Amino acid sequence: MDIWAQIESDHEELKGLGKDVLKSMDGEGPASRDNQFDLFDTKLRRHLAAVEDVIFPPLEKQQATSATVHEIEQHHKSMRRDLSWLDRPGKNEKDWTQSFEVVLEQLDRLCSRHETLISQAKPMIAEKDGLSLGDRYTRAKLKRIPGSWDWNKIGIGAGTALGIAAVGAAAVAGAKRYQRGRDGHSGDADDFELRLQTDETVRLISSEKVEGTKVVDRSGEEIGKVVSFMVDKYTGRVAYAVLQFGGVMGLGAHYYPLPWPVLDYETKHDGYVLNLEKADLKNAPSFKKDETPDFDDAGYRRDILVFYRPS
Template identity: 30%
Template sequence: MDLWQLIANDHANIADLCGEIPRAFPDGGVRSRERLFRDLDTELRRHFEAEEESLYDALEDHDRAEHLVDELEHEHEEIERRLGELARVRDKGTQDWTQRFRDLAALIEGHFHREEHELLPLAREILDEEEFRELRHEYVEENIEALRARQGGWDVPSSGLLLGALVGAAAGALAFAAWRGGALRGLTDRTPTQLLLSRAPVLGRLGGLMSRTGRRRRQYGAEVLKDVAQRTRTSVQDVSSRLRLPIGTTYAVVADLERKGLVRSTRHQGPVRERIVAITTRGREQAQR
């Protein structure tokens, strides 16, 4: 799994969390709004740290990328500032808190889209294959360091030992998704961070989950493409609703299709900020096969 897929998987899982939080019960239980928000805070900060210390650091000295990287780093700061403000509110069940969270989720979605559609394509033009491989290694290492720091200096195996497992299992993002989705139920009751850092025998099952995730992503791609082909244009949220797919998965599939030139997407500029997707000529031909 390459760096772009690792980042896209992080984005998809974080987007799923953003979609779950407004629907969660404000208090109590493993899937309470408070618990899910803490998970989101942890995952976002881990993801940001890993990006900044690997991809951002590699690009910030290039003239073509310097301004964009600076803007994206400022967006990280703004997102973290808003996370802190929302975390300090004791009652997370109010309409005001929910609306402020939805505004934050829209900011996160826009930030991820800029990374996937502006930063990553630019990085492909600037960096060579050897640099890509090194960045993948650094991204995984920074994930490990971020997790270690947040767990108070656990005795984490060296990144060399974990690199293959992390990449093969979509790094922390996949472990997190597996834990939340119950795919590891019966193996352990520990948190996703503990799963990732422990030596528990979960890697085989994670590898199988990765394989199934890839097959499902390809299947979803065909379904999303056919759905979009039936309309002049549509929002990603509507595609998600019609096909009953998680919103984060839908965004990830649309991003894959756009990278292949099968669809194109734009941000709606009206009062409701959403991503609008339309079929391309190549995509329509693919959908008709």
């Protein structure tokens, strides 16, 4: 199968898995929402990585496709951030479900962008090269299954190997989650270790090095600085970085809760880059120093998440 057909097939599978997550219920076993989300999360990350490994390198050098590749790359980063954001307890709660529905909308937009790139790329790539890229694409996904064997050495093709390994990985994941439930402890450590393997955006950094760090907009203009963090008490992960903007010595300043994953550190700016223009902040959720934002309100959290999503 050529690479274009494989990508389209992946799109259909991912959309189907997303629907399965919404249909699933809380509880234990393979059909639980935790397990269904884990499967969706793993397969989507694997798909994004394979596209980046195989499709991006030849097309980002072409004038006709370089801009599209850059846009899709940013969309990939956003999808990974959203997946990390959703990887938390309470998946059967209404606000989690609403957030996941927004992620599925973003997935639809991403698939459309992939299809646009495919339509631009097809005339540039010969049919035989499309088949060769298809094999590389399959192997790129196979490489990201933890504990995968060297299938070449045992004479099994990449397509068959991917199917065998995917079924095995799903079974192992379900068994591990079931066992964790029996043991009475959380799987966050195992999940986080998997994220370190599959999500290149995960890094560790001391809060002392972040608080006070400047934030610039996409054009490089400074818009404020990080003054504090909001940490999820249940997962222990940073949920928001609070951006201070305007005012003198903190007086009259506005504070903007930013979902932590929307900030990208760039050494050339010696600070974090927020992918919007300074003027866009006038419409962003914010509060003043003497105000207390209601982070317990699902609508408020959703407003923040939706505002910083790519259009």
